[in-house]
Amino acid sequence: MEREDATAGMVQAARAGDGDAMDRLYRRFAPVVHGVLLGYVQRADADDLTQDVFETALRRLHELREDAAFPGWVVSIARRAALDARRRRTPFTGVAPEPATAPGGVEDRVEAERLLDAIRALPEAYRETLLLRLAEGLTGPEIAARTGLTSGSVRVNLHRGMALLRAALAGNPRGTGT
Incomplete structure (x- = not known):
C-alpha cells in the first residue's frame, strides 16, 4: 500500500x-x-x-x-x-x-545468448519474472513492488520459471525431469 x-x-x-x-x-x-x-x-x-x-x-x-x-x-x-x-x-x-553479458570471452557470450534464448522461449509470466531477477538483478520483493504482482506470485513464477529454464537448458523443454 x-x-x-x-x-x-x-x-x-x-x-x-x-x-x-x-x-x-x-x-x-x-x-x-x-x-x-x-x-x-x-x-x-x-x-x-x-x-x-x-x-x-x-x-x-x-x-x-x-x-x-x-x-x-x-x-x-x-x-x-x-x-x-x-x-x-x-x-x-x-x-x-x-549478448546479455559484455565481459568475458566468446564462449561466455555464446552461453549468455543461449541462456537468453532459452528464457525468451518460456511463457511470458516466467520469462519476465526471470529476466527481472537474473538480468536486472531485482529481488523478489522488488519485482512484486514494481510490477504489482503479489510476493507469492513472484515466488511461484521464479520457482517454476527456473525449473523450466533448467529443463530447457538440459535439453528437456517440457520440464518433466525425464
Whole structure:
C-alpha cells in the first residue's frame, strides 16, 4: 500500500510537470521495463526501447486513469513496443546483437545468448519474472513492488520459471525431469 501511494504521488507530481518526479519514476521502473523488453528483443534494442517507452509514457501520462496503476500501465507500453520492434525485425542500433553479458570471452557470450534464448522461449509470466531477477538483478520483493504482482506470485513464477529454464537448458523443454 505504501509503495502504491509513493508511486501515485510520483505520477501526480510528474503530471504537474515536476522533472524530479519524472526522473524518480524512470529510475524506479526502468529496470522493470528493460527486463520486459529483453524478453523480446536484443539487449542494445532493449536499451533504446527503454528510453522510447518512457518518452511515450510521460507523453501519455494524462491517459492513465489511476495513478497507482502506473507499474502495470508502463509494462503494457513496454510489451507493445517490444512486439512492434519484433514485427519490424530490424535492430534499432544497426549493430550486431550483443549478448546479455559484455565481459568475458566468446564462449561466455555464446552461453549468455543461449541462456537468453532459452528464457525468451518460456511463457511470458516466467520469462519476465526471470529476466527481472537474473538480468536486472531485482529481488523478489522488488519485482512484486514494481510490477504489482503479489510476493507469492513472484515466488511461484521464479520457482517454476527456473525449473523450466533448467529443463530447457538440459535439453528437456517440457520440464518433466525425464
